Amino acid sequence: MENGIMNSKFFYYKRKYTSFVMMSLTFIAALAAVIPLVLIFYYTVSTAITYLNLDFFIHMPKPVGESGGGMANAIVGTLILIGIGGVIGIPIGVMTGTYLSEFGNNKFGFIVRFLTDVLSGIPSIVVGVVAYTMVVLPMKHFSALAGGIALGILMIPTITRTTEEMIKLVPHALREAGLALGIPKWRTTLSIVLKTAWKGIATGVLLGLSRAAGETAPLLFTALGNRFWSTKIGQPIASLTVYIYDYAKSPFEDWNQQAWTAALVLILLISLISLLFRIITRSKYKTN
Secondary structure (H helix, E strand, C coil): CCHHHHHHHHHHHHHHHHHHHHHHHHHHHHHHHHHHHHHHHHHHHHHHHHHHCCCHHCHHHHHHHCCCCCHHHHHHHHHHHHHHHHHHHHHHHHHHHHHHHCCCCCCCHHHHHHHHHHEEECCCCHHHHHHHHHHHHHCCCCCCCHHHHHHHHHHHHHHHHHHHHHHHHHCHHHHHHHHHHHCCCHHCCCHHHHHHCHHHHHHHHHHHHHHCCCCCCCHCCCCCHHHHCCCCCCCCCCCCCHHHHHCCCCCCCHHHHHHHHHHHHHHHHHHHHHHHHHHHHHHHHHHH
């Protein structure tokens, strides 16, 4: 009897100790994932916050040797490039993900899924070179359109795979209920499945936009950059990432500080896009 009680206590404390160890390890792993992000954000904010003011958002860059100035053209240019990329990448990504989830259980679906995975692993600079060859050279000049196309291509794999996985999470009972009512499969997918998976799909769209907003290499081969105010998609256009690249390697201290400020603005811009998407999806979810 006593041996049984001792064994029970032994296994109880063993399970408790094992549980504590595993919880501690997972906590340490989570902390290790968060610490780099916190350090990056802290260092960026502490370095750039003193130079972040209204002038940075409404003024143009100043010539070398003149202090102050801003990156209004780069902020607007970044939004334009993300917008063009979104117009291209979001519909293609969502429709491709929908096809793979609902109709892609065949050889063609396997090929599309494989090529999407390959595209997600291709370096962004390669996409920039391809866009340069297929868009910039025929147009004979750099342009915001070429940059938007490159960013749109980079968005497609992320949005496609996220859309596919989110649609797979929709219960089959909803599909069967629609089909039982005599609704065609395409309409069931459009009106029921996509509507149910809307929140997860929006998260994938956000991830795609965030990746595009932080790209530099493709824009060096496509949009190039512009030190003047330009909003025409057929002309070279400024962007925050290209300015960060140019200013960070500059020997001028003022430009280095502006590069840090641009980095902070880019982080805030991505955070704002994330916040807006969460507000929109939350209100849409509650309405549904």
